[in-house]
Amino acid sequence: xxxxxxxxxxxxxxGDRMAATGRATRFFLRLSYLxxxxxxxxxxIIDQIHFIGNYSLSIILVSGLxxxxxxxxxxxxxxRRYGSEEALGLLVTLSLVRELGPVxxxxxxxxxxxxxxxxxxxxxxxxEQIDAMExxxxxxxxxxxxxxxxxxxxxxxxxxxxxxxxxxxxxxxVGVVMIGVDAGAFWSQMQGGVDWLRxxxxxxxxxxxxxxxxxxxxxxxxxxxxxxxxxxxxxxxTTVVVASLAILALDFILTALMFS
Amino acid sequence: xxxxxxxxxxGLFVLLGFAALVFLALRxxxxxxxxxxxxxxxVVAKFDNIGGLKPxxxxxxxxxVVGRVVSVSLDDQTFQAVVRLELxxxxxxxxxxxxxxxxxxxxxEQYIGxxxxxxxxxxxxxxxxxxxxxxxxxxxxxxxxxYKSAAEGDKK
Numbered sequence: 349x350x351x352x353x354x355x356x357x358x359x360x361x362x363g364d365r366m367a368a369t370g371r372a373t374r375f376f377l378r379l380s381y382l383x384x385x386x387x388x389x390x391x392x393i394i395d396q397i398h399f400i401g402n403y404s405l406s407i408i409l410v411s412g413l414x415x416x417x418x419x420x421x422x423x424x425x426x427x428r429r430y431g432s433e434e435a436l437g438l439l440v441t442l443s444l445v446r447e448l449g450p451v452x453x454x455x456x457x458x459x460x461x462x463x464x465x466x467x468x469x470x471x472x473x474x475x476e477q478i479d480a481m482e483x484x485x486x487x488x489x490x491x492x493x494x495x496x497x498x499x500x501x502x503x504x505x506x507x508x509x510x511x512x513x514x515x516x517x518x519x520x521x522v523g524v525v526m527i528g529v530d531a532g533a534f535w536s537q538m539q540g541g542v543d544w545l546r547x548x549x550x551x552x553x554x555x556x557x558x559x560x561x562x563x564x565x566x567x568x569x570x571x572x573x574x575x576x577x578x579x580x581x582x583x584x585x586t587t588v589v590v591a592s593l594a595i596l597a598l599d600f601i602l603t604a605l606m607f608s
Numbered sequence: 609x610x611x612x613x614x615x616x617x618x619g620l621f622v623l624l625g626f627a628a629l630v631f632l633a634l635r636x637x638x639x640x641x642x643x644x645x646x647x648x649x650x651v652v653a654k655f656d657n658i659g660g661l662k663p664x665x666x667x668x669x670x671x672x673v674v675g676r677v678v679s680v681s682l683d684d685q686t687f688q689a690v691v692r693l694e695l696x697x698x699x700x701x702x703x704x705x706x707x708x709x710x711x712x713x714x715x716x717e718q719y720i721g722x723x724x725x726x727x728x729x730x731x732x733x734x735x736x737x738x739x740x741x742x743x744x745x746x747x748x749x750x751x752x753x754x755y756k757s758a759a760e761g762d763k764k
Contacts, residue, residue, distance in 0.1 A: 398614045401621050434717045445632060506625025513628035532676055533717060536664035544633045552629070 375568055382487075382494040389495070396499030400461045404507060407460055408453060412511035415448060416440065416518020423519070424527055433523075434533035438541040440519030441512075445542065445551045446607070449512035451599050454558035457504060458591035462566035465496055466587040469570030470580035493571065497563045504559025505552050512551065550606040557602060558595050565591040647697040649733035650678065653707045653720070658689040659743025661709055661718045667693050668710075669722040674699045677720065693720065693737075702727040706739035718743060 386393060423439045472478050472492065481488045516538075523529045542548065566587045573583035658680060667675035675695035683690050695701070704725030711718050722737075731737070 394618050395614060397621065398618045402617050405621060405624075431712065432717070434712070503621075506622065506628070509625055509628040509632060513631045516632070530666060530673060532664055532666055532673070536662065537717070539664070548629075548632045 372568055375571070376564055378489060379493060379497050379564065379567065382490045383498040383501075385490060386494040386498060392491075392495035393499050393502075396495050397503055400465075400496070400499050401503035401507065404457060404460045404503070405510070407456055408507045408511050409514050411452065411456060412449075412514030413518040415452065415511075416444070416515035416520075417522050419443060419448075419515065420519040420522030420527075424523060424529070433527075433529050435537050436519065436523045436529050437516075437534035437538035440523070441516050441538045441542050442547060444512040444515040444519075445547050447599070447603070449515065450508045450551050450554040450558055451595060453508040453511045453555065454504065454562060454595045455592055457500075457507060457558075458562045458566070458588055458595065461500060461503070462562045462587050462591050463584050465500070465563070465566040466570035466573070466584050467580060469493065469496075469567060470573035470575075470583045473571070473573060474575040474577065474580055476575075489571075493567050497567055500563035500566075501556070501559040504562065505555040508555035508558075509552065550602075553606070554599065554602050557598060561594050561598060562591050565594060648675065648694040649697055650692055650694050651731060651733070651735050651737060653691045653693060653737040653740055654683065654686070654688045655691060655707075655709065655740050655742050656688060657742040657745060658691060659709055659711075659718055659745055661691065661720070661743065665717065666719040667695065667722060668719055669699070669701070669724065674722065691720070701731045703729045703731050703735070704739065705731060705737060706741065707737045708741040709743035711744070 419440045420436065423436050424433060427433050427435055427439065469478075469492065472488075478488045478492070481491065520531075520534065524531045524534050569583045569587045569590065573579045661677065661680060663677050663679055665677045666673045667677065675693055678692040678694045680692075681690050682688075693707075701722060702725045704727040706723045706725065708721045708723065709718055710721045725739070
């Protein structure tokens with residue numbers, strides 16, 4: 349009797365998980381389809397790019413520069429042992445373009461833009477704006493969520509590219525201007541070792557995947573949030589945790605696929 | 609904010625993003641040649657073997673960077689490597705300057721070392737460095753060492 353109860357509870361829990369996964373998949377497909385539809389209203393998308401992209405610019409640029417500084421210093425200290433300081437440019441650029449650029453940008457993006465998306469959608473729900481739209485026969489997913497989704501997917505690779513470029517600049521400032529590594533060797537080793545398609549292209553592909561991940565997690569969690577102040581605050585936390593873990597897990601899989 | 613302001617800012621953001629992509633794709637291409645050296649003149653040096661010397665490698669004299677390698681090609685008449693160097697016009701070298709291919713550190717990057725001779729005539733732009741010493745290829749040295757020690761072993 350007791351063990352039968354445990355089994356049935358476990359089964360119903362499993363069923364709930366399955367249903368949640370199914371709902372998420374359905375929501376993802378609907379959002380992707382509607383975001384293509386939303387191209388007919390470019391105004392909404394441009395407003396969202398402004399809100400998501402332009403306002404994330406400062407944090408991305410400053411972090412990129414600082415990460416470049418740190419990479420330049422740490423790389424120099426390690427490479428100096430082997431007498432190959434000239435490889436500093438290569439080290440800084442490869443680490444940024446392949447890994448740090450897409451991943452750190454995506455983590456910052458989840459914190460900066462993902463949370464605001466979740467909170468916005470969650471509060472619209474708590475304020476019954478979403479219900480009001482449904483009453484007026486306006487699809488809230490098409491009108492509110494889809495433009496935000498598309499804008500986030502567009503912004504993410506651009507922000508990652510800016511992050512990497514600023515990081516290379518930071519590495520140059522520390523390595524060449526401050527420490528005095530030969531500028532020609534810095535750039536020539538970099539150019540000799542970084543392939544534009546294999547390294548830069550794959551980095552961009554990664555950042556596009558992360559853009560989809562962050563946007564989907566943020567909007568899904570916000571849209572499913574409980575319509576109370578506590579619900580919205582919990583949803584915001586969930587967005588950061590789930591999006592960050594998803595980014596790191598996906599990064600491992602993508603790296604294994606791309607650079608094997 | 610008004611409509612146009614938003615459009616301009618978004619346009620700026622997208623342009624910046626693409627500029628960053630182009631910068632990464634071209635790997636900051638000719639940045640060093642525009643920032644690194646001023647006026648230059650070109651000379652040619654022919655080597656029997658250049659080892660791992662690559663275009664844009666440094667040219668040093670007494671340890672000071674005085675120029676860069678522009679290009680590396682093979683002369684199919686003499687089967688020698690033809691290395692074009694670009695030297696800073698501030699530095700003039702005698703005509704009998706010799707060029708060596710050296711390595712920074714044990715496994716570091718290869719560069720060209722110039723040793724000035726005693727000739728009073730100066731190396732003209734477009735001139736050729738005739739006294740050259742090839743790169744040291746590690747495999748050849750190991751090969752010679754093994755051959756020598758095998759020969760000594762036979763004598764005993």
